[in-house]
Amino acid sequence: MKFDTLALHTGVEICPHTGASSVPIFQSSTFHWESLDDTPKFDYARSGNPTRAALEHAIAALEGARHGFAFSSGMAAITGVLLTLSAGSHIIACEDVYGGTFRALTKVFTRLGIETTFVDTTDLNQIEAAIRPQTRAIYLETPSNPNLRVTDLAGAVHIARDHGLLSIVDNTFMSPCLQNPHALGADVVVHSATKFLGGHSDVVAGVATCNDDDLAEEIYLIQNGCGGVLGPQDSWLLMRGIKTLPLRIRQSQATASQIAAYLSQHSKVHNVFYPGLPTHPGAEIHQRQAQGPGAVLSFDLGSSDAVRRFVEHLHVPIFAVSLGAVETILSYPARMSHAAMPEEQRRRLGITDGLLRLSVGLEDAEDLLEDLEHALRKI
CATH class of the missing domain: 3.90.1150.10 (Aspartate Aminotransferase, domain 1)
Structure with missing residues (x-):
């Protein structure tokens, strides 16, 4: 389907229980078990909620990914992905990165023994030159915030794959309507969904998508283990915003x-x-x-x-x-x-x-x- 159609028809737009044209807001913190041996799909809302699950399915479909995750903010999504890295890891990031990401990388992740080198990623040679034995990921924004510098995504992803590195792309400025990093080989795409995806200045949210099943398990471990999940009200608002994206x-x-x-x-x-x-x-x-x-x-x-x-x-x-x-x-x-x-x-x-x-x-x-x-x- 073309994107205009996909924004409205990701497969979760109709409530399977009632036929309602809008996914219900499941305002519940816990869910009933039918029996001791019958583990339900949803048991506790931090681990999963039907409204949030519908949003996660929708954003994965829009980004052309297998897995989607909804977080309580864009920074929760970004840090949730980066926390899949082990202590002692090294990250290469674009030097003109969003200020909140810069703060997390320089003030928070250094406490975990994760270091970052900031380079001009519009010059692919600088990415290559910054790679160390401990490098585990390349973090990109394109266009960047705020000077809208453009990084060659395909070229940067190629470098990442050659060196066995995770490629992470913040796609907030473009949204999946205009740019699809997964189609260019990126491993992870993140958004401050507060921005274009929500689109109405009424919700704070973040999303992440990926294709690799093992990586998805790691991101879910952080999402569930740290608990920075998106609530059902905000999940519903975000799905509503996406329809007019x-x-x-x-x-x-x-x-x-x-x-x-x-x-x-x-x-x-x-x-x-x-x-x-x-x-x-x-x-x-x-x-x-x-x-x-x-x-x-x-x-x-x-x-x-x-x-x-x-x-x-x-x-x-x-x-x-x-x-x-x-x-x-x-x-x-x-x-x-x-x-x-x-x-x-x-x-x-x-x-x-x-x-x-x-x-x-x-x-x-x-x-x-x-x-x-x-x-x-x-x-």
Whole structure:
């Protein structure tokens, strides 16, 4: 099936007990055993819940995977996957990784004896050069957050397989609607499902998918053993959000392309980062591995003073953490998503005090462009 159809028909959309067109919210913490010898499919909600199981089936189908897992947040999904690694392991990660992931890798996993080397993964040679005898995984974001750098997924996965390494891809920015890392050979795909999958700024969730049965058992061991599972209410909200994912992505992406083109020609804007622009250094690779440039872009106004004046005169977008919602969200990475990253490293990566990230929503494109122009005039 085409993705638009699959988003609505993953095989779990109808309640098998009642025929209801929406999977029920099974608000239960425990489940009855018919007998001592008849172990039920669900016994305790941390270990499994019918609503969560339906979501996990759906996200696996959308990503083209055999197994899906729903966690209480994107970071719970990311750390849940990384906790399958043993103490003493070494990870190679893209240097411009999401700030929350950077914090986990540098402040949490180091306590477990798991070290990370951050490299520019757009240069595959740097990935090769960073491999050690203890290396066990390569962690990627493409496009990356917030400067939308593009990594050649097929090339990076090839390196991982040659060296027996786990390849993990954060697919939050693209969603399975636009990019399918498993089709390019990635072992694990993770999402902050709070973003495009949920799409309505009303749920915090994370998901992970994989194809390998043994790896799936390991991820489930961490999910169940550590307990960072998604509740049934949030699982239901996430399934509802997924049903409109293709439509939301298409409209947001179309408007984002217009805004990126407009900003790239504006005298007050120093730089625009968006893989849909022909000037983007990773545009060609992105076109090969994704079905569109997405709905997130970043642009640099040159200074924190310019950002302050711009934000004060902007009316339509909300100024907040997060992305991927029906409303347009403007974020300030230096103080929001990447506040956990040391200032020196942020500056080296181009995450300047003048950088803003814009996640384009479903508002009328002309309204957004007029609002942006109004605010830019105040700089």
